[in-house]
Amino acid sequence: MNRRSFLKKMVASTVALLGSGGGTYYYAREIEPSMLTIHQEQIKSHKLSNNFNSFTIAQFSDTHLGFHYTLDQLTDLIKILNSQQPDVVVFTGDLVDAPNQFNWNDKLIQILSDINAPYGKFWIYGNHDHGGYGTDIVKETMDRSGFTLLKNTNATIKKNDDSIVLVGLDDVMLGNPNIEHGMQHVSPENLTILLVHEPDYADLVKNYEVDVQLSGHSHGGQIQIPFIGHVYTPILAEKYVEGNYSIGNTPLQLYVSRGIGTTRLPYRFLCKPEITIFTLTN
Template sequence: MNRRTFLKRLLTSSVVLLGSGGGTYYYAREIEPSMLTILKKTLTSVKIPQTFNGFKIVQFSDTHIGFHYTIDQFNSMIDSLNKLKPDCVVFTGDLVDMPHKYGWGDPIVQSLQKIQAPHGKFWVYGNHDHGGYGTDIIKDVMEQGGFTLLQNEHTIISKKNESITLAGLDDAILGKPDIEVTLQDVAPDSYTVLLVHEPDYADRVIQFPVDVQLSGHSHGGQIQIPFYGYVYTPYYAEKYVEGKYTFNNHQLQLFVSRGIGTTRLPYRFFCKPEITVFTLQSTKGNS
């Protein structure tokens, strides 16, 4: 999207909200961005080992801390996340909004350390993580927070001698994603979940043996106008914006999170922030 179109859509968003009256503007700026929702999804497959029945993967994405989203709000979200008792937690990118201007320090590390997941905490880069010379800073912060980076690599999550595969790509906009390297040596019968910040990358992922892709980046459009739809979605989130997508003749399922924070404009309208709980269920042995 060129700069002129981008600015036009942002202006449209502001005009619509302001023109709707002070109450709507206040709601979109001060109320809905704090209305965290918990989505619950069940992932079924014959490839999921029966020992993983009930295994919970919790995804959160796009916190954009520093742009109208504070550490206190982040800690409140973490409290909600921990109450879900996840087995594994995944973060699909964009930790802070402007890494080169953010006041890095112990509080954000301490917040990340509070997240509890016995089978690990994993993350991938988003475009804001690579932007503003923040690549190495954010990597260090996430590592101190107990998160493992999956940058064009995969890991095996094991339970009672059975396993699934969790993989992650580098950011598609500012990084160098390499899905061939990422999935190298992954057993074809292993249930494989892939973390990719940008959802539209799914059009390439469908060529590979991936069962589920988890993405963010879109913010669900952030502002949705009734009977009009999304006012704006960023590059690489123009085709797949929110929710679940399935691909005919392919095993891939794509889930796109609306994320937590906001960027560019501090509004959410008909687009509440969310974290998602994915519960695994084996269909092995079912008739």
């Protein structure tokens, strides 16, 4: 979207909130952005053995630290995340809103290190992670926090004699995603879950032996107007905005998170931030 169209969309959103009254504006800025929800989903597959029944994967995304989202809020989020006792945790991009302006420090590393996941913590790049010269500093922070980067690579998660596979791609907008490289040595017999920041990339992913795609990026639109829906979503989150979709003939199951933080405008309206807990079952 060009700058003029983007500004028109943003102005329309702001006018809509202001026109709804001061109480609505206050709610959208000060209250709803803090109303974290726990969204539950099931991933069902005949590829799963009994070993993976009730196995859980927690996804959080788009914290955008530094833009009206603080380390104290992240600390509270991690406590809620740990209370769900997930087996695996995945972060699907956009840790910091503007890496070249953020006050990087060890407190962030300590907070992220406190995440408990016995079968591993994994992450992928989002467009804001590469933007603002953030590529290296974000990776260093996540490395020191115990996260494994999946950048056109995959990881096998084993439980007893069975396994599932996580595949992660580089960011589509500012990186160099390579799904063929990421899928190397992945057996179609295993449940394969792909992490990619931008959800609309699913239209390409559906052509590969991928069962599930987890994405963020859209923020669910941040602002949703009754009877109209979301006003604006970024490029590559215009088709698949939030929730789950079945794509293609196989089909590919796509889940799009509304994310945690905000960007561009510090509002959420009818679009609460969320953590998603996926429970596997055969």
